[in-house]
Amino acid sequence: MYSHPVTTPKHTVDQVGLCKTCRHAAAITTASGSIFYRCSLSETDSRFRKYPLLPVIRCTGYQPKTS
Secondary structure (H helix, E strand, O other): OOOOOEOOOOOOHHHHEHHHHEOOEEEEEOOOOOEEEEEHHHHOOOOOOOOOOOOEOOOOOOOEOOO
16 A cells, blocks of 8 residues: 655644654655655664654654654
8 A cells, every 4th residue: 555645835733743743753855846755664663654644643753853
């Protein structure tokens, strides 16, 4: 199953969920302008999806980004 892209230019926390503020997530923008969120935890832990379904409202790997 594939993640659904966020297609609005200014995506909100409501649309993305925890991935928007997680240090393990990276926003990936395609050539067509779609934005996907990639979870780096998926590289070492099979419990995490590479491209989670959005919005993510609970995640055991969530860690807020630091400034």
